[in-house]
Amino acid sequence: MHNPVEELLKAEGTKDDSVLVFPSDIAAALWLEEALDITGKTTLPAGKCIAWDRFKEKAMQKTVAGKSPVSGVLRKLYALDLAARNRKAAEPLLSSLIPKQHAQDGDVFAAWISRLLPQLGLWQSRAQKAAEFRIAHGPAPLANADAEDTDLAFLVSDYGRFLDDHSLFEPAWQRPPLADEGIRYFILFPEAIEDFDEYAAILASAPCITQVPVPPFAPDENTIFDVFSNARDELRSCALRIEHLVSQGVPCERIAISVPEIATIGPYLLRELSLRGIPAEYRAGTKLGEHPAGRLFGLISACVSGNFAFSAVKALLLNRLIPWKHREAEYLVDFGIRNHCVTSWNENGTAVDIWEEAFKAPAKGEQGDPRIRDWYRKFRKALSAMANARSFAAARTAYILFRQDFLDPSRLDPADDAVVARCVEELNALAALEDEYRAVMPPSPWAFFVEKLGETTYVPQRIARGVSVFPYRVAAGTPYPWHFVLDASMEHASVVYRQLPFLGEDKRERLRAWDIDASGSFFSLYRCSPRNTGEGAVFSVSERGFSGYCTPHSYFMHQAGQEKASESGESRKDAESGEGSGADDSSEAGMPRFPLDDPYRAERLWLSRAEGSSFPNRLYPAQKDGFRAWTAFGPDTEPSYLETPYSGSAPLLAEAIEAWQYTNGLPRVTATALGAFALCNAKWFLASVLRIQKETSDAELPNERNLGLLYHSALSETYARIRERDGRFVAANAAEYKAWAAGIAENATADSAEFRGPLAAPLLSALSKRVADGIAGIIDADAQLLDGWIPELLEKKVSFEHEGMSFYGVIDRISRRPSDNELVLIDYKSGRVPAKKDCIPGEDGSLGDFQIPMYLFLAEHDPKSPYAGARIAGAWFGNLKAAKYDMIVNDPETVPVEGRSTSVPRAGFAHAEEACIDAAKAFAEAVRSLDFTRPEALAWSECANCDFRKICRYLYAVRP
Numbered sequence: 001m002h003n004p005v006e007e008l009l010k011a012e013g014t015k016d017d018s019v020l021v022f023p024s025d026i027a028a029a030l031w032l033e034e035a036l037d038i039t040g041k042t043t044l045p046a047g048k049c050i051a052w053d054r055f056k057e058k059a060m061q062k063t064v065a066g067k068s069p070v071s072g073v074l075r076k077l078y079a080l081d082l083a084a085r086n087r088k089a090a091e092p093l094l095s096s097l098i099p100k101q102h103a104q105d106g107d108v109f110a111a112w113i114s115r116l117l118p119q120l121g122l123w124q125s126r127a128q129k130a131a132e133f134r135i136a137h138g139p140a141p142l143a144n145a146d147a148e149d150t151d152l153a154f155l156v157s158d159y160g161r162f163l164d165d166h167s168l169f170e171p172a173w174q175r176p177p178l179a180d181e182g183i184r185y186f187i188l189f190p191e192a193i194e195d196f197d198e199y200a201a202i203l204a205s206a207p208c209i210t211q212v213p214v215p216p217f218a219p220d221e222n223t224i225f226d227v228f229s230n231a232r233d234e235l236r237s238c239a240l241r242i243e244h245l246v247s248q249g250v251p252c253e254r255i256a257i258s259v260p261e262i263a264t265i266g267p268y269l270l271r272e273l274s275l276r277g278i279p280a281e282y283r284a285g286t287k288l289g290e291h292p293a294g295r296l297f298g299l300i301s302a303c304v305s306g307n308f309a310f311s312a313v314k315a316l317l318l319n320r321l322i323p324w325k326h327r328e329a330e331y332l333v334d335f336g337i338r339n340h341c342v343t344s345w346n347e348n349g350t351a352v353d354i355w356e357e358a359f360k361a362p363a364k365g366e367q368g369d370p371r372i373r374d375w376y377r378k379f380r381k382a383l384s385a386m387a388n389a390r391s392f393a394a395a396r397t398a399y400i401l402f403r404q405d406f407l408d409p410s411r412l413d414p415a416d417d418a419v420v421a422r423c424v425e426e427l428n429a430l431a432a433l434e435d436e437y438r439a440v441m442p443p444s445p446w447a448f449f450v451e452k453l454g455e456t457t458y459v460p461q462r463i464a465r466g467v468s469v470f471p472y473r474v475a476a477g478t479p480y481p482w483h484f485v486l487d488a489s490m491e492h493a494s495v496v497y498r499q500l501p502f503l504g505e506d507k508r509e510r511l512r513a514w515d516i517d518a519s520g521s522f523f524s525l526y527r528c529s530p531r532n533t534g535e536g537a538v539f540s541v542s543e544r545g546f547s548g549y550c551t552p553h554s555y556f557m558h559q560a561g562q563e564k565a566s567e568s569g570e571s572r573k574d575a576e577s578g579e580g581s582g583a584d585d586s587s588e589a590g591m592p593r594f595p596l597d598d599p600y601r602a603e604r605l606w607l608s609r610a611e612g613s614s615f616p617n618r619l620y621p622a623q624k625d626g627f628r629a630w631t632a633f634g635p636d637t638e639p640s641y642l643e644t645p646y647s648g649s650a651p652l653l654a655e656a657i658e659a660w661q662y663t664n665g666l667p668r669v670t671a672t673a674l675g676a677f678a679l680c681n682a683k684w685f686l687a688s689v690l691r692i693q694k695e696t697s698d699a700e701l702p703n704e705r706n707l708g709l710l711y712h713s714a715l716s717e718t719y720a721r722i723r724e725r726d727g728r729f730v731a732a733n734a735a736e737y738k739a740w741a742a743g744i745a746e747n748a749t750a751d752s753a754e755f756r757g758p759l760a761a762p763l764l765s766a767l768s769k770r771v772a773d774g775i776a777g778i779i780d781a782d783a784q785l786l787d788g789w790i791p792e793l794l795e796k797k798v799s800f801e802h803e804g805m806s807f808y809g810v811i812d813r814i815s816r817r818p819s820d821n822e823l824v825l826i827d828y829k830s831g832r833v834p835a836k837k838d839c840i841p842g843e844d845g846s847l848g849d850f851q852i853p854m855y856l857f858l859a860e861h862d863p864k865s866p867y868a869g870a871r872i873a874g875a876w877f878g879n880l881k882a883a884k885y886d887m888i889v890n891d892p893e894t895v896p897v898e899g900r901s902t903s904v905p906r907a908g909f910a911h912a913e914e915a916c917i918d919a920a921k922a923f924a925e926a927v928r929s930l931d932f933t934r935p936e937a938l939a940w941s942e943c944a945n946c947d948f949r950k951i952c953r954y955l956y957a958v959r960p
Ligand code: SF4
Pocket: 680, 681, 682, 683, 686, 934, 942, 943, 944, 946, 947, 948, 949, 952, 953, 954, 955
């Protein structure tokens, strides 16, 4: 196929006075390599093929002798300085670009202003033309110039002055003539250069410039454009084709893939290639500041700006890529968790460092370790020196000292070390600007540096060779003989360049600034550039991508129609069913079409015993490894506890269970154990027997569990006092009871050993109000329903043996009516209150919550209980949040309720108690036989949400 670059290189490649200008660095570098082959030369000057950005600096500089091109960093420094001058001016300099009401925090507009500076040349010339047109044909120009126009005009002159003062020039602002230095430039594919329009005027009039346009795009019957039903099929087809090419002897380095939305698709594509043993190079690059190793600098900034809040300190100290020299880094995080060092605060205008406060008065039982304290102080000082440095040079010095004192660079992975080194290079470059541009240096150099890292793309040096994976557009026009363009959809492969995008639509129209659709130019470049093969790139699209449904790009509608029309035909059908037996070499040049032999798909069909399937005729190394690993687990290997009880096969485990889960030689049964066991035996085993707990890795404020303990102790004390003084609950004294409760809550929070650290005291005093309010709600509910009842039993531990089991529980309260000795059992709930349906057996006879039946059973059957043999008429949950009782069991004739009652009468609750005892027996039997198998009927969703899923690994187990 016609390749304009190849022809140009044949004609101009050996001439000393010609330079080829490509839209991108990658295209320039690759064509320079190809040029040797095309021209037959052994060497060519590196400047023979250059990228557009380099050309702008080089050629334009000639027009402005003695000046240097302005860089992105300098534009940003200028914009920040402008925002600062605007802030300090008595009357703001700008009113539209930075609205007056935001003048004081105008720094946030600096990045945006710096990006529009290059386009001001185009804006000025268009505005001038529009004015001239209006002079000739309409009303006086600028009569309706608004605040935005005024601001832009100010920006042009102010920025121009800055450039002049520093002997700089803005390449995009240059106007004819372009100085002719005797070099002929061939600008290749200007349609694919985003800012070409800004330079079009100066280039059009220069005799030394020749523009080589993109050939018109007209896909024909030779254009390969495949439509897939989904993205996975598209990726698989691409990988299979590449595998086929490689098997035909095509080197991987001669193959490229271009992908729009590479951040989403890239990982799936790389996995597909790696599963088939195809080496790949990901050439998308990442922002330095987003690279795991490059995040170090931003994390330092976050620590200081967040005043060493726990979350920021933890993110920095536990970052696995940062090689801390001292173990104190981890110890400090542990200390912060134990002492709840959530965040620092301001007190009477003074900043209080929570870590220092915690060191002064460590929590109860905490040994204040002076080594952690001293390390923290040094650490804080080092970080502050970097983040608060007044100059880039000072920040660099502070970083070098920090690195010496706190990091062990020898433990850094070389790739990560290269990233950190590249970040430091950026800091060096900023420091080098300092003398020359002192007047516009930012007030916070470290923050500027971190922001710069967030904008700078880093592409690691190529260490391994393989199929190159590029973001869409970057490798357009490169000479890869084999190029695959994925996801050629309207949604993702459209390229539209906007002129003067910072203006509103009406102004853009007035200034004749249009949207330019460059989509076709890119398709054309991909189509025409591959060398030798004569086929052009392979385009494909999937109707359902990773981010939703997609439409084939309009440029390929004809091909897409044909492809869709053939969907029911052989090739498509075979491709989707995977029934192909091998590559179809219908392409003469070797590019296979559908179907292709896929060992993975063949294996899957064979395993599922699909009709006509057979064992794959070849296997990938990954499949062979998997098969070997699978066969290694023969029938003689240990069975999983998830499927088979341990029974007598684990004497040590039996001993441990007996020590921890038995009382007087009998399995201990509690409502909590039954609840966990009823869901999944394995879960109970992991949590209660192996005592695996979810680790707390955050410095939390008091959580719901802690709060529940507080509620319980304050409620018990309040009702004990009521019983002591009044002998019974007297509704008329409710206000007084509430006052007692408030005082008790305050003391209970202050005494609580659960909350530690400097933040706990002020927070707990606030929480005590919440506790007091919760108790007040229960007092009101008692005043309504239990006036005159005696709060007889409070926070009572109950345990007794029954039918070979040891039952245990803590009953919150039992109130008795003295007139007829009727009883009500109450269980307080500060969090979720179980629904009534969970407390009665479901259709399968099982219970969801065991507390009410268990507590009733304990109270009525414990021989030591004062209510042994009695009948408790009511069992209620004390709902502290809703300030009411949720009656699960209640006899209306004992405690009448207003309205329709949803509670179960005591006599009707017997089957729940029976279900509870049955569950207790099953539990005891399972514990005795060490049966911790996963219930067969357990829903997959329970496992997906289970805290133990990564330990139990049921979800991840491979099953045939
Ligand atoms: S993941 Fe599933 S089987 Fe494993 S412990 Fe949790 S609930 Fe039980």
